[in-house]
Amino acid sequence: MVNEQVFYTEHRLLQDLFLLSSQNNGSVPQENGIKKHRTSLPAAMFSRNTISVWSILKKCIGLELSKITMPIVFNEPLSFLQRITEYMEHTYLINRACSLSNSIERMQAVAAFAVSAVASQWDRTGKPFNPLLGETYELTREDQGFRLVSEQVSHHPPVSAFHAESLVGDFVFHGSIYPKLKFWGKSVEAEPKGTITLELLKHNEGYTWSNPFCCVHNIILGKLWIEQYGTVEIVNHSTGDKCVLNFKPCGMFGKELHKVEGYIQDKSKKKHCVIYGKWTECMWSVDPQAYEAHKKSERKGDNKKHKNEEQEGAENDDADDMPDVQETVSVVPGSTLLWRIESRPAHSAVMYNFTNFTMSLNELEPGMEAILPHTDCRFRPDIRAMENGNMDEATKEKERLEDKQRAARKERAKDEDEWSTRWFQMGTNPYTNSQGWLYTGGYFNRNYQDLPDIY
Numbered sequence: 001m002v003n004e005q006v007f008y009t010e011h012r013l014l015q016d017l018f019l020l021s022s023q024n025n026g027s028v029p030q031e032n033g034i035k036k037h038r039t040s041l042p043a044a045m046f047s048r049n050t051i052s053v054w055s056i057l058k059k060c061i062g063l064e065l066s067k068i069t070m071p072i073v074f075n076e077p078l079s080f081l082q083r084i085t086e087y088m089e090h091t092y093l094i095n096r097a098c099s100l101s102n103s104i105e106r107m108q109a110v111a112a113f114a115v116s117a118v119a120s121q122w123d124r125t126g127k128p129f130n131p132l133l134g135e136t137y138e139l140t141r142e143d144q145g146f147r148l149v150s151e152q153v154s155h156h157p158p159v160s161a162f163h164a165e166s167l168v169g170d171f172v173f174h175g176s177i178y179p180k181l182k183f184w185g186k187s188v189e190a191e192p193k194g195t196i197t198l199e200l201l202k203h204n205e206g207y208t209w210s211n212p213f214c215c216v217h218n219i220i221l222g223k224l225w226i227e228q229y230g231t232v233e234i235v236n237h238s239t240g241d242k243c244v245l246n247f248k249p250c251g252m253f254g255k256e257l258h259k260v261e262g263y264i265q266d267k268s269k270k271k272h273c274v275i276y277g278k279w280t281e282c283m284w285s286v287d288p289q290a291y292e293a294h295k296k297s298e299r300k301g302d303n304k305k306h307k308n309e310e311q312e313g314a315e316n317d318d319a320d321d322m323p324d325v326q327e328t329v330s331v332v333p334g335s336t337l338l339w340r341i342e343s344r345p346a347h348s349a350v351m352y353n354f355t356n357f358t359m360s361l362n363e364l365e366p367g368m369e370a371i372l373p374h375t376d377c378r379f380r381p382d383i384r385a386m387e388n389g390n391m392d393e394a395t396k397e398k399e400r401l402e403d404k405q406r407a408a409r410k411e412r413a414k415d416e417d418e419w420s421t422r423w424f425q426m427g428t429n430p431y432t433n434s435q436g437w438l439y440t441g442g443y444f445n446r447n448y449q450d451l452p453d454i455y
Contacts, residue, residue, distance in 0.1 A: 240267025
């Protein structure tokens with residue numbers, strides 16, 4: 001299903017990697033031949049306690065927030081293009097799926113990957129920078145066996161397109177994301193528009209799904225906390241297998257906070273296994289009958305406890321108190337572990353709650369400037385200034401870039417000149433027959449002439 005021109009020969013790939021390493025002049029730390037990436041940011045995050053969000057948002061209840069300018073202190077030093085790159089943190093799950101001969105087992109691995117792809121959002125209450133039109137980002141991770149390119153293909157509405165591929169030709173992972181943000185008084189909700197597609201090339205399989213809703217509570221008052229909810233349906237368009245995952249809202253007493261529960265069925269609708277766990281912690285698979293028996297025994301013990309909780313519950317009009325995090329996932333006997341989250345670094349809380357993988361995304365290594373296009377996120381001066389702890393400079397640069405983008409849009413309108421994307425174009429998804437932004441190839445040829453001056 002994938003245009004073979006998208007893939008380049010192993011010789012070309014080795015040339016790219018050699019060029020990177022030679023430009024680095026050996027200055028990039030390595031361990032056992034694998035490039036080491038930074039594990040912290042240059043500066044800790046700035047305090048948000050002195051800013052009144054209410055003064056900004058009180059007129060925006062029920063409105064779409066993409067056009068609302070927020071103080072930079074509520075951002076995190078990443079572009080949204082880098083934020084969606086975090087889908088790739090657990091690429092080993094895709095590699096595992098590629099290695100399995102059973103389609104149900106492959107679906108288990110894909111389902112675990114789909115859940116893991118949103119795990120980095122746990123406690124991430126900072127807003128990524130809106131990408132500028134024409135902005136790009138690339139990431140090659142030899143240790144994880146993939147490379148990725150993304151581009152901001154539309155500004156109104158904002159649409160980010162991405163394309164990742166295995167370095168050895170095992171898979172392609174792509175999609176276009178255009179989240180809609182709405183403010184509801186106490187919370188901000190992100191609606192995940194866009195279809196994600198994973199192709200396992202050796203198995204000639206295509207999987208598609210969309211991400212769950214994400215909500216940040218207590219935007220105005222109280223401790224910020226995040227929940228994800230909604231139904232995620234993963235379809236294997238080659239076999240007819242389907243995985244339905246229910247990301248549960250926390251509920252009145254917080255019993256369901258972070259929980260994910262679902263099942264895998266084949267094309268005849270026979271349920272082969274139940275998938276359960278927490279998107280912040282781990283995912284397990286077990287036989288459906290064993291799961292139902294375990295739940296039945298749990299419900300008997302919960303009935304008495306629930307009556308006591310009802311008497312103690314009280315409303316709070318000031319803030320949506322985050323429920324106490326319940327005990328870890330109760331593992332059903334006979335379950336198989338599909339995925340477990342990695343611990344975050346000890347200093348994560350003062351560095352925007354980034355994971356180790358996220359810490360490295362804006363790293364500008366020696367030699368990169370000679371290879372990357374000048375539209376890459378790493379060259380954005382506002383993000384770079386914020387990462388370095390210079391909030392005043394970051395604010396000025398953000399305003400300058402936004403003014404420059406508006407002026408360029410007016411100039412195009414005056415000349416009746418339409419914007420042309422560089423690496424993606426609108427096309428038909430071969431699995432869903434829906435329209436989306438598809439990679440046209442050529443990015444890694446390193447021919448970056450005639451790119452727009454956006455910074």
